[in-house]
Amino acid sequence: MNVQPPPEIPVSLSRRDTGDAAGYGPSHAGRDGRRPVRAGSATRRRRYWGQTLEGYLFVAPWIVGFVTFTVGAMLYAVWMSFQRWNLLAPPQFVGLANYQKAFCRDPLFWQALANTAYYAFVSVPLRILAALLLAVLLNQSVRGLPIFRTIFYLPSVVTGVATSMLWMLLLNPDVGGINFVLRRLGVAHPPGWLTDEHWAMPALILMSLWSVGGMMLIFLAGLQSVPDELLDAAHVDGAGAWHRFRHITVPMLTPAILFNLVISVIAGFQVFTQTYIMTGGGPANATLTYVLYLYRNAFEYFRIGYASALAWILFFIILGLTLLILRSSAFWVHYEGERH
Amino acid sequence: MGLTGQRLKPVIRERRTQGFSAPAALLLVLLLLAWAALPGCGRLRAAEKNTITIRSSFWGAAQDAKVWQELAREFERQHPNIRIQLEHIAGQDYHAKLFAMAVGRCLPDVMATDDEPFRFLSDNGVYEDLTPYLAHEPQLARNQFYTAAYDTFHVGKRQYALPYIAHCLLIYYNRDHRRAAGLPPDPKPNWTWEDFNHDAIALTRDLDGDGRIDQFGANRLSWFYCLQWIWGAGGTDMDPQMTRYVFDTPQAKRGFQFHYDQMHKYHICPMESDLPNMTWESMFLTGKVSMFMTGSWWLEQCRQAKNIDWDVAPMPRGPVCQATRATTEGLAISPQSPHKQEAWEWIKFVLSDAGQAVFARYGRGIPSIRRVAQQVFPDPKTPQHEERFLYALDRYAHITSIHAHWLQTARVFDREWDRVMMGKINIDQFVRISLPEVNAIVRGEDE
Numbered sequence: 163m164n165v166q167p168p169p170e171i172p173v174s175l176s177r178r179d180t181g182d183a184a185g186y187g188p189s190h191a192g193r194d195g196r197r198p199v200r201a202g203s204a205t206r207r208r209r210y211w212g213q214t215l216e217g218y219l220f221v222a223p224w225i226v227g228f229v230t231f232t233v234g235a236m237l238y239a240v241w242m243s244f245q246r247w248n249l250l251a252p253p254q255f256v257g258l259a260n261y262q263k264a265f266c267r268d269p270l271f272w273q274a275l276a277n278t279a280y281y282a283f284v285s286v287p288l289r290i291l292a293a294l295l296l297a298v299l300l301n302q303s304v305r306g307l308p309i310f311r312t313i314f315y316l317p318s319v320v321t322g323v324a325t326s327m328l329w330m331l332l333l334n335p336d337v338g339g340i341n342f343v344l345r346r347l348g349v350a351h352p353p354g355w356l357t358d359e360h361w362a363m364p365a366l367i368l369m370s371l372w373s374v375g376g377m378m379l380i381f382l383a384g385l386q387s388v389p390d391e392l393l394d395a396a397h398v399d400g401a402g403a404w405h406r407f408r409h410i411t412v413p414m415l416t417p418a419i420l421f422n423l424v425i426s427v428i429a430g431f432q433v434f435t436q437t438y439i440m441t442g443g444g445p446a447n448a449t450l451t452y453v454l455y456l457y458r459n460a461f462e463y464f465r466i467g468y469a470s471a472l473a474w475i476l477f478f479i480i481l482g483l484t485l486l487i488l489r490s491s492a493f494w495v496h497y498e499g500e501r502h
Numbered sequence: 503m504g505l506t507g508q509r510l511k512p513v514i515r516e517r518r519t520q521g522f523s524a525p526a527a528l529l530l531v532l533l534l535l536a537w538a539a540l541p542g543c544g545r546l547r548a549a550e551k552n553t554i555t556i557r558s559s560f561w562g563a564a565q566d567a568k569v570w571q572e573l574a575r576e577f578e579r580q581h582p583n584i585r586i587q588l589e590h591i592a593g594q595d596y597h598a599k600l601f602a603m604a605v606g607r608c609l610p611d612v613m614a615t616d617d618e619p620f621r622f623l624s625d626n627g628v629y630e631d632l633t634p635y636l637a638h639e640p641q642l643a644r645n646q647f648y649t650a651a652y653d654t655f656h657v658g659k660r661q662y663a664l665p666y667i668a669h670c671l672l673i674y675y676n677r678d679h680r681r682a683a684g685l686p687p688d689p690k691p692n693w694t695w696e697d698f699n700h701d702a703i704a705l706t707r708d709l710d711g712d713g714r715i716d717q718f719g720a721n722r723l724s725w726f727y728c729l730q731w732i733w734g735a736g737g738t739d740m741d742p743q744m745t746r747y748v749f750d751t752p753q754a755k756r757g758f759q760f761h762y763d764q765m766h767k768y769h770i771c772p773m774e775s776d777l778p779n780m781t782w783e784s785m786f787l788t789g790k791v792s793m794f795m796t797g798s799w800w801l802e803q804c805r806q807a808k809n810i811d812w813d814v815a816p817m818p819r820g821p822v823c824q825a826t827r828a829t830t831e832g833l834a835i836s837p838q839s840p841h842k843q844e845a846w847e848w849i850k851f852v853l854s855d856a857g858q859a860v861f862a863r864y865g866r867g868i869p870s871i872r873r874v875a876q877q878v879f880p881d882p883k884t885p886q887h888e889e890r891f892l893y894a895l896d897r898y899a900h901i902t903s904i905h906a907h908w909l910q911t912a913r914v915f916d917r918e919w920d921r922v923m924m925g926k927i928n929i930d931q932f933v934r935i936s937l938p939e940v941n942a943i944v945r946g947e948d949e
Contacts, residue, residue, distance in 0.1 A: 222531045249605045250626035267948070359924070446920040461598045463910045464622065 243470035253467070260471035271472070273447055274455035275479075280363055281451065282430030285370040290422055293374040294415070297381035298407075311382070318375030322435035329369045330356070330440055356441055359448035366436050366449060377422045384418035385411065416495040424487055431480050452476055552583060554844050557610035559589040561596040569864045576860075577851045584844050597623070604628045609836035611845040615663050616831050617654050622906045624655075629662040630835040635846050636661060642853060650828035650899040651870045663832035666852050667867030669797040670828045670895045671730060673698075673818070674804060677811040679705055679717065679792040689815045695734070695760060698793075698818040702770040705792035719770035720793045721782045723761055725919040725932075726902075726912065727795065730827050732757030733900050734820020740903035746941045747911070749933050753822070758922075758929045760820075766925050773923070797829065798891045802865025805884060813886045816894060828899035831867065868895060911940040 218225075243260055247253035264271045300311050317325065332339045333355040344352040353361040388411055396406050434453040437443055443450035443458075456476070460469035560570050567590050574586035589610055591599050597619040603609045609628065623629060636642055642664065644652050651668035655661060677687040683704045690697060702719025709716040729739060737753030740746065748754060765771050772791070786794040787807050793815075804812060817826045833852060835845045851857050858869035862878040868891055869875040880888040905911075918936040921927045927935070942948050 219528050219531050223534055248626065249601075250628065263948075359920070444916065444920050445924065446926075447917045458913070461595070461601070462913075463907070464601060 239470040239473055242467050243474055245467040246465075247467045248464040249466050250464075256467070260468045261475070263468065264471060264475060270447070270450065270455060274450050274452045277363065277448070277450055278431055278433065278452040281367060281370075281433055282427060285367045286423065286426040286430050288367065289370055289374050289377060289426055290419065292371050293377035293422065294381050294419075296374065296378045297385055300378070300382060301385045314378060315375035318373045320373075323439060325369070325372060326436050326439040329365075329372070329436075333365050333369075357445060359444075359446045362441055362445060362448045366433075366440070369436060377426070380418050380422055381415060384415045388414045413496045416491075417497060420487070420491050420495045424484055427483050427487065428480055431476065431483075553585050554583060554841050555585045555587050556612060556841055556844050556848055557587045557589055558612040558614075558845075558848060559591055559596075559600065559610040560614040561591055561593075563592070565864060566590075566866065569860055569866055572860055573852060573857055576856065577848060580851070581844075581847060584847065586848060600628070607838055609838050611836055611839040611841055612848055613834050613836060614666075614831060615655075615834050617829055617902065617904050618908055620655060620663070620832075621657070621904045621908065624657055624662045625906050627837060628834075630837045630839070630842065631660045631662060632664060632835065632846075633659070633661050639850065642850070646872065647870050648828070648868070648872055648875070648895050648899070650895065650901050651830040651832075654828075654830040654901050654904075655832050655834075663834035664849060664853060665830040665832040665870035666858070667861050668828055668830045668870050668895055669799050669867050670826045670891060670899045671727070671795055671797050671817070672826065672890060672894060673815040674786060674794045674796060674800070674812060675815055676786070676789065676792045677813060679789065683707065683792075687811075688813060689818075691816060692819060693815070694819045695731075695821070699764065699768060699770070702764065702793060703768055706768075706770045715769075715772070717789060718772045718791050719768075720764060721785070721791050721795060722765060722771040722773075722923065723795065725758070725915045725922075727827075728758055728761050729900070729902060730817055730825045731760045731820065733825030733827075734817070734823055735760070736820075736822035738900075738903075740905070740944075744903050744905050744944070746944060747937055750937055755929050755933060756821070758932065762922065762929050765923065798868050798888075799866070801886075801888060801891070805865070805881075805886075814888070814890055816890055817898070824898045826894045826899050828895055828901050830870070830901075832870075868892065872896065905944055907943050907946075911943050914940050914943070 242253075244255060244257060245253040246256045246259070296314055300307065300314065304310075320328075333341075335341055335352070335354045335357060338355070340355070341352040353365075355361050355365040392410050392414075393406055396410055401409070432453050433451050434457065437449045437451045437454045438457070441449040443454050452472070453476070456469050456472045459465045459472060558570070558574070560566060567588070570588050570590075574588055577586055578584065597615075600609070600613060600615075600623070601619075604623070604626075613629075615623070615629070647665060648668050650670075651665035652661075654665065655663035673689075675689065680687050680689075680701070685701055685704055689701060693701075698720075705717065705719040706715060707717045708714060732738065732749075732754045735753045735756040737751050737755075737757055738748060739754075741748055749758070761771075765773070772785075780788070780790070782791065782794055782796070783800060783803065785791040787804070787810065789810070801814075817824055833849045835842055835849070839845050853871060855871075855874050858871050858874040859878045861867060862869050862875070868879050875892055879892060914936050918927065918932050922929065922932050
């Protein structure tokens with residue numbers, strides 16, 4: 163029940179109760195159409211700025227941290243990328259030499275980039291497909307659905323290190339579970355996985371499917387927001403299950419697909435933990451990923467300037483890909499039945 | 503009643519908001535920031551009255567912590583005005599952490615270090631030159647130490663660290679396996695490469711007749727562990743000025759080839775596909791590998807194994823000489839330390855007879871002072887020949903040439919050695935591909 167404040171209650175107070183920020187301003191009329199009392203405008207202005215200041219002060223610890231440790235560090239990395247510097251000896255300005263080295267004189271840069279692109283461009287579609295498939299399965303009405311959902315989501319909350327250790331066991335060529343199953347299926351010589359330069363990256367891609375639970379949850383939420391009326395109408399019009407999925411469910415899910423795609427591409431280009439722990443970039447650099455190479459330059463070879471240049475190159479690669487995906491979304495993402 | 507409630511709520515909310523003013527919020531923020539910032543400074547600078555605190559860092563496992571704690575307790579008992587604050591940096595990134603501390607100018611006063619990153623850190627001023635300190639300490643003269651250990655930390659005419667323990671590689675072998683294979687339980691003391699291969703071939707066996715090898719003669723080695731074969735063949739890793747790798751000499755290639763043949767010609771070492779998910783140590787202890795080349799650091803752990811009859815054999819003699827590789831752990835002082843003299847006292851205590859004996863008692867390695875090692879390292883209660891480590895360290899141990907870009911060149915060799923182990927390239931190709939790249943790194947041309 164909407165109870166209007168009686169006339170004796172100050173206008174500004176009633177506006178504050180409704181959370182109407184316009185009430186604090188000196189030149190705005192209130193909801194009841196009255197102009198604010200001019201005599202109180204200076205007080206209100208002081209109060210407005212006082213409260214604004216209070217708000218900023220409360221978020222100040224985060225802002226200080228963000229500016230110092232994120233924005234500040236990023237800007238500092240720009241400066242470092244123009245230096246030859248190991249942090250201990252004095253820095254030496256080299257201009258664009260670090261960038262030039264990466265693009266023109268460092269075969270490992272291209273190898274690391276190619277390995278990372280291979281990982282990202284193969285694993286991302288597979289992960290999205292796997293997550294979508296799981297979400298569709300877990301959107302059915304079956305007994306014990308919450309248990310299944312929990313089981314499929316659980317790997318997503320396990321740390322990367324623990325997951326890596328587990329998969330090292332599973333991928334062991336001799337006693338690992340995967341080769342055990344392959345042998346049972348009649349594969350006489352199953353792959354060496356992490357020890358074979360041709361199979362190491364596919365093994366890591368296979369492992370990436372382990373943690374699609376987060377994506378699956380987003381798809382699940384998307385599936386549950388598909389209006390039943392649309393599906394029912396299509397059903398009445400004679401559309402089969404596949405056609406309903408293809409022409410109604412998938413278009414309605416495209417915003418979720420876009421979100422998962424962007425996040426996965428970013429994560430794919432930043433892959434590190436698995437290669438650091440499971441393969442160390444080997445065998446024969448077959449799994450040397452970009453961030454692992456960057457890490458080595460920074461913390462093993464102490465080439466901070468070059469590592470900073472590599473970091474900024476990666477930033478622009480990811481930014482470019484993200485913008486490309488977002489621009490392309492105009493052609494395939496639908497919001498509430500309308501093209502974006 | 504309902505109307506009254508509606509009237510009261512805004513008033514109460516207004517008062518609460520006004521009650522928490524901007525100055526109070528500012529004060530709260532400042533307190534929070536101070537709370538976050540101050541403990542770090544306090545921890546580094548806290549010193550009890552009349553007591554000097556020396557920060558001393560080390561790596562390793564819980565057992566290592568016990569060693570250092572015992573040393574610190576005894577030192578503090580003898581030096582009541584000096585407190586040792588041990589900083590245990592566990593994990594693989596000890597030197598990366600040390601590097602970060604150097605950049606942040608908060609290095610420990612005394613730092614444990616080893617050979618691999620030593621040269622980079624010493625070249626960049628992370629270690630104090632100990633030469634002036636040594637001038638007045640005859641008990642710490644070079645001839646008191648195992649030379650290989652002492653020289654690891656010697657650059658030019660300066661000594662940047664002093665070794666507290668040393669290690670070298672020998673062959674651990676399973677005596678039961680040898681008996682079962684029809685071999686004498688112990689190899690000949692003066693055995694050669696040919697003897698080693700002969701025994702390893704006999705020890706490589708398919709025990710259950712399923713066509714797969716269950717017991718391998720020897721473990722597989724990284725390129726780095728092949729250095730003793732190279733020295734044994736008369737080769738070496740770098741030229742004396744450390745300006746380039748010289749793996750392209752016939753002697754060096756012969757050393758590498760010896761192990762290549764073990765892998766791909768005689769098949770006495772397991773390939774990756776033959777490896778269960780076990781460390782080499784576990785494979786030796788569970789009988790999957792009969793001869794295991796590793797260091798004296800593993801002696802104590804091997805002593806705990808009660809189910810196998812084992813011993814250590816000298817390195818087999820190569821076509822030119824017998825050789826093994828020495829590694830060392832040393833202590834250095836930070837040039838940033840405000841208490842260098844007290845830090846030096848701590849190092850002297852660690853290198854004293856009492857301090858060195860603690861390392862031997864815990865089985866952490868060979869005391870670096872030769873005289874002490876001979877007294878306390880061999881355990882008279884064990885049937886094994888631990889004294890062979892001392893002989894090897896004294897007579898035929900070499901040290902790796904470590905330059906400032908060592909880790910980077912090692913990565914190149916690792917990459918190509920992976921291909922060697924997979925049988926995709928031979929030793930000639932390994933040398934031809936890797937040498938130009940690593941020598942460019944050594945010369946600093948890849949900067």
